[in-house]
Amino acid sequence: MSDSSQQPAGLPFLKGHGTENDFVILPDPDGRLAIGPAAVAALCDRRAGIGGDGLLRVVRAAADPAAAAMADRAEWFMDYRNSDGSIAEMCGNGVRVFARYLVEAGLAKPGEVAVATRAGVLVARVAEDAEDGTPGQVTVDMGHARLPGPDGIEVAVGDRRWPARNVNMGNPHAVAFVASLDHAGDLLNAPLTSPEGVYPEGVNVEFVVDRGPRHVAMRVHERGSGETRSCGTGACAVAVAAARRDGADPALTGESVSYTVDLPGGRLVITEHPDGRVEMTGPAVIVASGVLDPRWLEAFGL
Secondary structure (H helix, E strand, C coil): CCCHHHCCCCEEEEEEEECCEEEEEEECCCCCCCCCHHHHHHHHCCCCCCCCCEEEEEEEHHHCCCCHHHCCCCCEEEEEEECCCCECCCCHHHHHHHHHHHHHCCCCCCEEEEEEECCEEEEEEECCCCCCCCCCCEEEEEEECECCCCCCCEEEECCEEEECEEEECCCEEEEEECCCHHHHCCCCCCCEEECCCCCCCCCEEEEEEEEECCEEEEEEEECCCEECCCCHHHHHHHHHHHHHHCCCCHHHHCCCEEEEEEECCEEEEEEECCCCEEEEEECCEEEEEEEECHHHHHHCCC
């Protein structure tokens, strides 16, 4: 009989989601993991791995060169990777799940939680759980939306084309208002955007329909992940684009404007304030924890 105490230790992981945008969470407080694209893709594989739209590596900002300059403002860095292993600036739903993890792991208290990302430091507010144990909603200050040029951007799926609004939420988005969400197709492959070269590093593409006053629904193709059940930065981009389309600009009116955004995985509420800050409110849940098999880790040099 083998002595289990002599077996090599595995690597702890968790699984969480925000409006069904799901993530593998790897705690790495001291920044010891050098996890490459192949390992990320394998972890996010829904058949041979844990499965997820992306990976959240939890590391102290001071321990990672990408975040060290933010360590005086945020203790923890969200090292976010898309499911294909590519690095992304940030992920709105990921920030909510990241903040939820910090609170549940005892690394932060409910209330304001600063999170360093490649798009800067974002502040999440984690509400106390309800009396019945339901996790409290998480609100994230997503920073300011930018609406850069050029004009004349279009999105195409098959023989259909739509004008699109260019919105940057720390990562790029092309927002198209359509008659039916079915027109987006299967979204397995990235929709075409023009003019050529307008998004040299790729783009998240949102297709949007109206559901009522200041109430929209959307589907999204996330670069590096395909269609996902939800996209937090995408919902923010959609709300800002819808507000401008509807003639609402808080910077001009001095009044905040909120949109309810329905996604395949749930509902988010997006509020744009007169100072330009965009806040996103929605659920974030940790659903499981476990340990990766050491033999799997060895295959990727971890």
